[in-house]
Amino acid sequence: MSGDHSKLWPIEKAVSIALLGVVPATLLFSNLVLDNIFALLVVAHFHWGLEACAVDYIRPVIFGPVIPKLAIGLLYAISALTLGSLLYYNHTCIGIGCTFNTLWSIKN
Template identity: 65%
Template sequence: MALSLMLRNCPKLKGLSALSRGTFPVSRHQNFTQLVCKNRTALPLAVKCHNQFVKAIEPTRKMSADHSKLWSIEKLFSLILLGVVPATFICPNKILDNLFAVAVVMHFHWGLEACVVDYVRPIIVGPVLPKLALGLLYVVSATTLAALIYYNQHQIGIGQTFRKFWCISGTPADNEAKNQ
């Protein structure tokens, strides 16, 4: 990782060679703090060196928008899920089932989108693969949401399905004996 950081920032570090060398005299008995305090020409050089290193080390991120609002919406959906999940299983109906489907799919989509953006970076895999991965994620999320809403509208719904799973117990022979 350190090697990749050095190779990536090599052109930025080459700019340090443009700094003038030996701009102030140094005696054997002076330390750097004395140089900065006594010799005023050393201060701009120290600031220039510091600025060069800070610019070379700290990565600048180019963001397209302010993501603080999206972060707040994600946290709001997480809070909504805390109420919707139990409500969907306690009293299943189409409204709660659809609300559950939308909230869960959006929650998973945002989590997986963060993984894709963090781990499928253009600097590592090239410019095409991140776009394909993000596009595939949108297709999978849209298909999942459409399938869940279809299931809620044309079948028994998510809440009722989980209630039926909850009632399953014993072996198939035990269940047949109960039904007879």
């Protein structure tokens, strides 16, 4: 499971920086394009972070060759399901930005 991640690192940093603008833009100017960009960037950001944790802590030396591959496979499945669910929600319901705005406007 080792490899050269030097090409992915700048992309991860660019996604992190892009989230600084996309999150407030999605909340302020909610539309389908921003909702989809938000969903894609958030899922990618969380996926890469959790993948780094899985690679660092679920090592083949400790767990054998099968469990680390299962963990990474499960992470990919969960990330794909999460992205698919968010995109489905954006296209069939009110979207992520409108949902946050609706929750924010709820009064006691």
